[in-house]
Amino acid sequence: xxxxxxxCGAAVEVPSGVFSxxxxxxxxxxxxxxxxxSAIDAVVPFVITKAxxxxxxxxxxxxxxxxxxxxxRVARAEELDAVLLPFTAVDACTRSTxxxxxxxxxxxxxxxxxxENGKTVVRTRQVRETEWFPLSGEHGRRWFDHLVSxxxxxxxxxANALEPYDLGRALPFDPALTAGVLAELPSVSADEQRKVxxxxxxxxxxxxxxxxxxxxxxxxxLHVSTRSDVERSRTVLLPVWIAAVAGPKxxxxxxxxGQTGEVVGxxxxxxxxxxxxxxxxxxxxxxxxxxxxxxxxxMGALR
Amino acid sequence: xxxxxxCGAAVEHLVPVPPxxxxxxxxxxxxxxVDASAAxxxxxxxxxxxxWYPSDLRxxxxxxxxxxxxxxxxxxxxxxxxxxxxxxxxxxxxxxxAGTLRERHEQVLVPAxxxxxxxELTALGVFDEGAPQRxxxxxxxxxxxxxxxxxxQSVAQSLMERLSAHRVRKKxxxxxxxTSVITNDLRGRLLLVPVYIGVFQYGxxxxxxxxxxxxxxxxxxxxxxxxxxxxxVLAVAALLAGAALALGCAGxxxxxxxx
Numbered sequence: 001x002x003x004x005x006x007x008c009g010a011a012v013e014v015p016s017g018v019f020s021x022x023x024x025x026x027x028x029x030x031x032x033x034x035x036x037x038s039a040i041d042a043v044v045p046f047v048i049t050k051a052x053x054x055x056x057x058x059x060x061x062x063x064x065x066x067x068x069x070x071x072x073r074v075a076r077a078e079e080l081d082a083v084l085l086p087f088t089a090v091d092a093c094t095r096s097t098x099x100x101x102x103x104x105x106x107x108x109x110x111x112x113x114x115x116e117n118g119k120t121v122v123r124t125r126q127v128r129e130t131e132w133f134p135l136s137g138e139h140g141r142r143w144f145d146h147l148v149s150x151x152x153x154x155x156x157x158x159a160n161a162l163e164p165y166d167l168g169r170a171l172p173f174d175p176a177l178t179a180g181v182l183a184e185l186p187s188v189s190a191d192e193q194r195k196v197x198x199x200x201x202x203x204x205x206x207x208x209x210x211x212x213x214x215x216x217x218x219x220x221x222l223h224v225s226t227r228s229d230v231e232r233s234r235t236v237l238l239p240v241w242i243a244a245v246a247g248p249k250x251x252x253x254x255x256x257x258g259q260t261g262e263v264v265g266x267x268x269x270x271x272x273x274x275x276x277x278x279x280x281x282x283x284x285x286x287x288x289x290x291x292x293x294x295x296x297x298x299m300g301a302l303r
Numbered sequence: 304x305x306x307x308x309x310c311g312a313a314v315e316h317l318v319p320v321p322p323x324x325x326x327x328x329x330x331x332x333x334x335x336x337v338d339a340s341a342a343x344x345x346x347x348x349x350x351x352x353x354x355w356y357p358s359d360l361r362x363x364x365x366x367x368x369x370x371x372x373x374x375x376x377x378x379x380x381x382x383x384x385x386x387x388x389x390x391x392x393x394x395x396x397x398x399x400x401a402g403t404l405r406e407r408h409e410q411v412l413v414p415a416x417x418x419x420x421x422x423e424l425t426a427l428g429v430f431d432e433g434a435p436q437r438x439x440x441x442x443x444x445x446x447x448x449x450x451x452x453x454x455x456q457s458v459a460q461s462l463m464e465r466l467s468a469h470r471v472r473k474k475x476x477x478x479x480x481x482t483s484v485i486t487n488d489l490r491g492r493l494l495l496v497p498v499y500i501g502v503f504q505y506g507x508x509x510x511x512x513x514x515x516x517x518x519x520x521x522x523x524x525x526x527x528x529x530x531x532x533x534x535x536v537l538a539v540a541a542l543l544a545g546a547a548l549a550l551g552c553a554g555x556x557x558x559x560x561x562x
Contacts, residue, residue: 137401
């Protein structure tokens with residue numbers, strides 16, 4: 001969609017769904033205020049600067065030593081773009097019913113015979129046993145600021161990896177907060193977001209039941225049915241640095257959380273490095289086995 | 304030289320509150336209904352409440368001073384989802400149980416300044432919130448509020464959860480208990496509550512004492528008399544020795560009779 005720059009008058013191509021960008025000719029910020037005001041409630045400003053994000057990205061890539069060298073050497077600051085991506089932040093209440101089998105340990109004293117100094121002796125030992133009981137019950141919890149990606153360009157799994165964000169730092173939407181930064185309008189439908197939200201809250205409730213509620217020493221066959229009620233929902237723009245890194249099979253996308261500096265991105269692995277690692281492991285294993293066998297043979301000869 | 308109302312320490316320098324610092328405004332203050340003599344009588348009764356307290360504690364001179372202390376008073380409904388293990392005739396001696404408790408909590412107090420610790424305020428018990436005064440008292444010292452509503456909300460929630468969990472544990476005789484909660488209709492009001500604060504010296508220690516300005520309930524850690532404890536230990540030892548001697552004598556007597 002072409003828009004006229006209010007400063008230099010140039011026709012600027014604005015990608016669909018983007019409401020804030022800058023003019024490529026005069027660098028003036030361009031913000032579609034009306035579209036944004038009706039869709040965005042709050043903005044979390046950038047805390048991590050471009051230079052910091054580039055340093056974090058370099059460190060992340062340097063630490064990924066199984067990645068191809070061509071990937072590890074890139075990440076200059078110029079390759080990073082600041083983007084404000086739309087998320088839906090939800091306060092919700094989940095109420096679940098569950099059934100599970102609960103294991104409670106008990107110890108049985110077992111008598112056994114063994115040989116000590118050439119003599120047969122009787123000893124006892126404690127053997128762990130588990131008895132299982134069925135249990136059903138309810139669970140309830142309130143979740144605050146659960147985030148769901150509202151951007152088509154950011155899949156939910158990648159968005160989850162970027163979290164957490166401190167939404168206590170969010171400021172009410174003001175066009176000035178997005179000026180000069182690429183900012184997107186929500187592009188995922190409300191229905192799709194509701195479905196993702198329900199799935200994620202069900203998973204969180206099930207994890208909470210398993211980790212924090214079920215009694216006993218172990219559990220199995222957990223079945224959970226969850227109903228979630230949304231109490232508050234708002235659209236928040238969250239700061240992300242996006243780097244396009246040249247990979248062996250095309251460009252790779254690596255993201256940096258603009259508030260915490262968390263770096264997220266699936267990096268390819270170098271098959272040469274993995275093969276070298278396997279060869280080294282085999283050589284070390286071979287050397288250890290040879291040493292053990294050699295020592296055994298020497299000991300046998302000495303006896 | 305003035306002394307601190309809360310700990311009795313001598314105050315050499317009074318530091319003014321920095322101008323412009325934000326302090327939440329209390330909704331009102333609760334007037335004292337226990338007068339100074341009743342508070343003093345409550346202290347005397349407290350001093351005599353245990354045989355282990357030193358006798359001179361009853362005669363100790365304690366100046367109780369009236370102070371209005373800021374506290375957030377929270378109320379709300381709690382849904383407590385619980386699961387735990389109860390004692391049973393099973394191999395392990397335990398059996399899992401689960402349940403739900405819904406109850407309303409009133410006046411869960413959270414201190415809004417460093418003058419009172421949470422345990423002290425909880426131990427002071429309830430205050431009558433019926434008639435908070437709006438006009439600022441001239442003759443009563445008060446503490447400034449330091450804690451915000453949101454900061455104390457999570458404390459109140461966990462206090463409610465702990466109270467309800469305690470009830471469930473007691474009612475079902477649980478060995479272990481896990482909980483998850485939902486709080487509804489949670490409301491907090493910031494009030495200045497009436498408390499008498501006294502400091503008394505016992506030996507080389509300054510001990511603090513609090514009296515609820517509405518109920519006369521006393522909270523304080525009284526000293527234990529070392530003499531009384533030593534005397535009790537000696538008395539028990541003497542009794543045991545006497546019993547052993549008597550048993551020994553009976554044994555010797557029995558043996559002689561048998562011969």
